[in-house]
Amino acid sequence: MGKKKRGHPDVEELLSRPWCYYCERDFEDLKLLISHQKAKHFKCDRCGKRLNTAGGLSVHMNQVHKENLTTVENALPNRQGLDIEIFGMEGVPEDIIQQHNQRIIQNFYTAQAERQAATGNPPRGLSGGQGPAKKLKYETPEELKKRLADHRAKVAAQKAAGVSGVPVAAAPADGQSPAQGASPFPPPQPGYPYPVPGAVPPYPAAQTYPPTTAAFPPGAAPPAGATAPFPLPARPPSGPAAAAGAPPYFYNGGAGGAPPPGYPGGGAPSTVDELVANAARQGAGGDDIDQMIRLAEAGIKPGAGRNAADEAGAGEKRKKGSRMVYGDTEVSPEEKMAMLPRYRWVEGAAA
Amino acid sequence: MAPAAQFEAAQPPKDAISSLVFSPFASRRMLVSSWDKNVYLYEVADGAEEANLVGTFTHRAPVMDVCFGADDNEAFLAGMDHQVNRLNLTTGEQTVMSTHGAPVRCVVYSSEHSLLISASWDSTLHVHSTRNPSQKPLSIPLPGKPHALAASPTKLVVAMTARLVHIYDLPTLTSTLSSPNPQQPPQPWQQRESSLKFLTRAVACMPNDAGYSTSSIEGRVAVEWFEDSAESQARKYAFKCHRQAAPEEEGGGDVVYPVNALAFHPVYGTFASGGGDGTVALWDAEAKRRMRQYQKFPESVAALAFSSDGRFLAIGVSPGFETGMEDYSGEGRTKVFVRELGETEAKGKGAK
Incomplete structure (x- = not known):
């Protein structure tokens, strides 16, 4: 595009x-x-x-x-x-x-x-x-470490929950490497939706990404900076017109790769908090801790993505068997109502 | 053309509506039976856009169905208490016509044959001749629980569980009743399997005695003809309706509502369907087209009726009973709307 x-x-x-x-x-x-x-x-x-x-x-x-x-x-x-x-x-x-x-x-x-x-x-x-910027917020190393710790906890939790099937553990292990200076090219950010299917590579597994910035050749990455969330990220796409009318809102329903987790259109319901957190994480570009965090995320993502895809598949199935508001094929609603104490007739009670 | 008017009846029933009928006579009287044990008599005012409550008649149990009798002052009601009662609308006096072994689901009166027919969950039909009120009712065993009942000028359609549909010939019933010693219950004139795969919800007969339509809990309506020729049977069809696309977040697909009510227009032969989605649609059975769909009502449509001149369409709405409901109450959410139809609003275009 x-x-x-x-x-x-x-x-x-x-x-x-x-x-x-x-x-x-x-x-x-x-x-x-x-x-x-x-x-x-x-x-x-x-x-x-x-x-x-x-x-x-x-x-x-x-x-x-x-x-x-x-x-x-x-x-x-x-x-x-x-x-x-x-x-x-x-x-x-x-x-x-x-x-x-x-x-x-x-x-x-x-x-x-x-x-x-x-x-x-x-x-x-x-x-x-x-x-x-009136208040520039810099993260102190302590804050970064805390964030890392939080993230590890999250990864562990996710792993425990069976969400991730790939060796995410590798990423935290690399996490000890100190920050090195900002990378001029923010790497591709898998969580953020792109209208170009090719731009969202299906992350095969974490270990294919060596923990260096070299894994992300600038040419393959979407142009720098294009990745920050648009100021209105929280509005979910609604309907096909949204997809057609507004490419920046990306809505390909899982075609060309897993729908990005955390995105409201995806299978997993995401809270605003998560969105904000994702946005913050995505916004973080440059040093190695973030890099490492992203790697860990990349490690998780295929798993999470698959889940989302599975869920989407289930949705497709449900589509065929649509939901009936009343599904009993033998007993009528009136019969069920007649059994409620409110309406039940007991011979002799009022006779 | 002036937009058609719609108004709400004052003093609606206090609980869910089980049935709603217009007088088959020239008047604009309308009976509503309710789960609150009452039968309400409304009258649509002449000229004014309002429907007023004329009388309330209390039964000892929830009333499952109601119909007009031989004139504007006679009604019959089907009770949860297994009884079929005659109700004098002038005096409020009730007399027991017959007693079933289970709650009575439906009651219809055929003025052409002076027959009162009631269907109960004890899987029987009771047939009375109102010309001879002292006579014991004729009891006809059914192969399943009846859920809907409708009469055309000469036929009676009974829809039961297991998708059974029996059609009785009314003159045959009359002659069986009048024979001195009805030994054998009459056989149905036709036995059919419903064209719909799910539980039948409502039945309505065409005013021209040609056929009937049925609806099911699975958002579908079928139209069939009585005539048992291959040609006529080939004409029958069914279609989906009363569905809503589910939001994408919930997995998409359709939310399928039961079609609770059907009513044929007495003049044009078109029909209306009312569903759990709270909408009412007008269909042209001949042209197989939807003519109108009215804007959503606040609750599920429980019952529908056209006035005898076809000028009014009454719509009874109550909360719908859905799968998994542990408790139910139609209190405060039950309403009766009356829509005054425009000249040609319900007129079909004829087969295309």
Whole structure:
């Protein structure tokens, strides 16, 4: 996908992205936004016709289906109203725009601060002008060690739980090597979704990665910096339109490799905390402890990935045998209700 | 065209609805039977968009089914207490018509033949002639527990467990009853296996006496014809409905709801289905098309009925009983909606 791959878009770039009033998602360009709105918010649930606006859908429902549209589908709870006519970015109230921009800015600086805290790098030249990091968080060696210890515990727990079938133990063993200086190329970060299937290599086993940065030739890695989480990582993709309309949100459902663990679309449900933790870990680029942590992760990932894939497979199976709300093929719901004390009739009790 | 109006009946039943019927006569009276042991009589107001409660009749046990009798003031009810009662809607007086050996699931009245038929979980049908109320009811053993019962002008369709469907000929039942000594219970006119693979939930007969439709717990509706010719039988079909795509996070696929209610439009012969998903759809049986699907109701659709002139569609909603429920109560979540249909809203386009 010949997209520009500059790592962290600067705040202006983010602010200039068109976004959807109904669900606050942002898009590469206006065309995508409009097609998103037609598919997600202005689509008739009776006949599938896509209208251009909520008003149009309302008229359609009224005339074709003799029904009244009351809410916009898939909208955030406070944005379901039909009173505002939205088309693309047109019609969005000024105060909502302000609110959105503020959110974007805040997310941007939060993410930037996190990145800086994690990497210890100064702000990039591009963004340096507008966003001097006010609180640069450096991790002390103690903190790093603690994180390592935590991580080891986690790995051990996972191993104990049988999640990992590969020799993860190798990675912690290498972990004693001291930090060496930042690598100029952050290695590929398996947890982070890429739209390019080839960019997510299926990690065969931990030991194929020698604990040196050389294992990650810069050319094979996605361009540096492109890997940091976009400031809105927590929104799960919803539906095929999401996949088609917004490549940055990666949604290939396990094709071309295991779905990245920790990603909400994957099989394993992940908490926000986990996401944040993952993001923090991914954001950490450069020294050997992180490198080692990533290696350990890489060791785990194929196992975890397989699990996720298995779960996805199970999902496929379930798809065929869909879930019945009432499944008893011999006894009717009424008979079951009749047996409840609430309704049961006992001869003689009331006679 | 003015958008069709929909309104809610005041004072809905206090617990789940078991059945809902419109008067087959010119009036706009509507009976609702409920698990709260009451039968409610509503009347859709003339001109005004409201349905008012006219009377409440309390039975000693939950009422499983109700139907109108020979006129607007007579009703019959099927009770959990094994009884079939005649209910005088003017005085509220109840008289026991017959007693089954188990709760009575369904009751229908055929005004053409003055027959009252009740189906009970004791696996029998009781047939009464209301012309001769003193006569003992004719008891017909069934091969399974009945779950749904419907009468057309000349036929009676009984849907039972194990996907059995028996069709009785009403004139035959009448003649059996009137014979001086009914020794042998009449045989069904036809015995069929349901076209649906799962437990039958509802049956409704076409007003033109040509056939019937059945629905199952597995989100499916079948349409069949009475005529036993290969041609007619080849016309039967079934289709999926009342399903919802499950969210991707839950593994995708469909959530399949039971189709709890079926009702044919008395004029156009189209029919409505109501499901556990809380939706009501209108179908054109001839054209095999869905004509309308109404916006979701707050709870599962328990019962449906068209008024005799086809102008109104009454929809009874209560929480659906789902697999694994330990407890159930329809309290506070049971409602009766009445939808005034537009001129051609329920009119089919005919076979294509």
